[in-house]
Amino acid sequence: MNLSSTAQSFLPPVMDWHGRSESFIAKSNNPWITTTEKSAFETTPDYKETMTWFKKLAAATPLLTMVSIGKSIEGRDIYMIIASTEKNTTAAALKKSGKPILLAQAGIHSGEIDGKDAGMMLLRDIAFGNKKTLLDRVNFLFIPILSVDAHEHSSPYNRPNQRGPQNQGWRTNAQNLNLNRDYAKIDTREIRSVIQVMNEYHPVLYMDIHVTDGVDYQYDITFGGLGLQGNSPGIAQWLETTYKPAADKDLTANGHIPGQLLTALNDIDFSKGNVLTAGGPRFSDSYGNIRHMASILVENHSLKPFKQRVLGTYVLLESTLKLLTTQGKTLKEITEKDKAIRLAKVPMAWKIPQMDGMVNFERAANVKISVAATAPPDSLNLLGIASRILKSPVTNADYVEWLGKPVTMTIVNYKGTEPTDFITRPKGYWIPPSCDDVIARLKLHGIKMDVINEAREVAVEMYRITKYVYGDDNHQLEPFEGHMQVSGTTKTETRKQLFPAGAVYISTNQSLGHLAMLLLEPVSKDSYFSWGFFQSIFQRTEYIEPYIMEPMAKKMLEDSPDLQKEFEEKKAADKVFFNDQNAILTWFYSKTKFYDDRYLLYPVGREF
Numbered sequence: 001m002n003l004s005s006t007a008q009s010f011l012p013p014v015m016d017w018h019g020r021s022e023s024f025i026a027k028s029n030n031p032w033i034t035t036t037e038k039s040a041f042e043t044t045p046d047y048k049e050t051m052t053w054f055k056k057l058a059a060a061t062p063l064l065t066m067v068s069i070g071k072s073i074e075g076r077d078i079y080m081i082i083a084s085t086e087k088n089t090t091a092a093a094l095k096k097s098g099k100p101i102l103l104a105q106a107g108i109h110s111g112e113i114d115g116k117d118a119g120m121m122l123l124r125d126i127a128f129g130n131k132k133t134l135l136d137r138v139n140f141l142f143i144p145i146l147s148v149d150a151h152e153h154s155s156p157y158n159r160p161n162q163r164g165p166q167n168q169g170w171r172t173n174a175q176n177l178n179l180n181r182d183y184a185k186i187d188t189r190e191i192r193s194v195i196q197v198m199n200e201y202h203p204v205l206y207m208d209i210h211v212t213d214g215v216d217y218q219y220d221i222t223f224g225g226l227g228l229q230g231n232s233p234g235i236a237q238w239l240e241t242t243y244k245p246a247a248d249k250d251l252t253a254n255g256h257i258p259g260q261l262l263t264a265l266n267d268i269d270f271s272k273g274n275v276l277t278a279g280g281p282r283f284s285d286s287y288g289n290i291r292h293m294a295s296i297l298v299e300n301h302s303l304k305p306f307k308q309r310v311l312g313t314y315v316l317l318e319s320t321l322k323l324l325t326t327q328g329k330t331l332k333e334i335t336e337k338d339k340a341i342r343l344a345k346v347p348m349a350w351k352i353p354q355m356d357g358m359v360n361f362e363r364a365a366n367v368k369i370s371v372a373a374t375a376p377p378d379s380l381n382l383l384g385i386a387s388r389i390l391k392s393p394v395t396n397a398d399y400v401e402w403l404g405k406p407v408t409m410t411i412v413n414y415k416g417t418e419p420t421d422f423i424t425r426p427k428g429y430w431i432p433p434s435c436d437d438v439i440a441r442l443k444l445h446g447i448k449m450d451v452i453n454e455a456r457e458v459a460v461e462m463y464r465i466t467k468y469v470y471g472d473d474n475h476q477l478e479p480f481e482g483h484m485q486v487s488g489t490t491k492t493e494t495r496k497q498l499f500p501a502g503a504v505y506i507s508t509n510q511s512l513g514h515l516a517m518l519l520l521e522p523v524s525k526d527s528y529f530s531w532g533f534f535q536s537i538f539q540r541t542e543y544i545e546p547y548i549m550e551p552m553a554k555k556m557l558e559d560s561p562d563l564q565k566e567f568e569e570k571k572a573a574d575k576v577f578f579n580d581q582n583a584i585l586t587w588f589y590s591k592t593k594f595y596d597d598r599y600l601l602y603p604v605g606r607e608f
């Protein structure tokens, strides 16, 4: 049995589609026709064929330069195409040109590859078609395949929920890490390479191109930036009021059906509402937002044919370049304003005002809608697809059948716009050299820091961890993305702390100050603390023998009636403690000067 075609035969029905963007498909006599076009969008070229094609294209035109921005763990070059009318295309020279830069990447999830094929067609048309003017006032950086190793882990069985192409890459990279969970912790070479590009080229707009899974609807392309649930309000406004209308207009004119980003609250019943939240800096769009760089997440609809999806992406890329031609300067100015924001209290997360607790999309039915919410949520006029609920003879549970017929419904559009977990902005952070791995990662993000050459005593606030558990709301006591995540509670200590030579000071008075806070405050879900980079502080290594601690405890009680009282109360309140010699002696030990002061002390200092 051919399982691949079996999965395809179970996909919901699809509406016949034709649009003006079909005119972008190369004629068969075009020497630069792509494999995808030649195959009538049945297949997509592999890494080698793609890069060979780009090398030839770049060699044939002065408008394109191909550079490697890094190597994957399996040794493949991650290539980027620089499209520019500038003769010198180094980062410094492009900066000097003053033109706004669009950075677009495809294949972060390499089975969701539409962006690669769209970019090949568009760059071909810029070089040899009639679209050279797109570069008159804009420079364009394009990464055709970001997850290069996974792209070659190709099979017809990788994306059962997606309508083509036949050969699809894998979601995670060769280390089985999801690149779109890696923007904060930056374990992977792929994401480190992209961040390096951001640091060197300073793109004014960043676009990350995906394909969805999940519910059915009429839209073939959905996209957007973070709205008000983010840290770049000016950029958010521009994306909503300038970018989106312009892109929607071009897409519609070309026969596509653009929509906002969609995540059904309940994936068997879209009428229950849509949810839009900021996922935190582990995700490309939130990361861009926190860096104050306009960032757009593109999600093509997996149930639409590959051809339709590629052409929609082509239109969106072209529309974006066109818009930057006239709007690039304005967006740059808005970006500079957002970069200058220094909030006194910085939210570490955003929540949906109308909802209690976190949204767990896999178990959407568990979400409680709070009646106490002050503001009613927005609504959305959804271009949906009719569905019905079936009873499964296999699992005896309900599941959804999508019927292929368009329906329109007005649904609630929940947005995570309420800032929460506020942290007072310190003037800066002190990090000891023992945290060299964390320091190296902060540096890779482009965060500016000063190294001290002589030990220095600094008056700082530090966190003492009072309780910690492994895991977060979604993954308890199990690893996630190669890490045992940690969440905990803290109390603050004011200390005079000696930071050895080699320690670094990070001022929050920089455009990436906000990012630094999200990476360094333990309460942030994407901090290095939360990702488990500080687990050695959970270990106490020195101890006192009981034959010393027993008489010492006796003496301590004799010397202090207060301690005596505290001890009696603790024993009365805690039966386990009462019967545990080790716990009792540790309790006395913790009250002596012999106790390890660094145990459970988060080693990063906050200076005010």
Ligand SMILES: [Zn+2]
Binding pocket: 109, 112, 210, 211
């Ligand atoms: Zn994706």
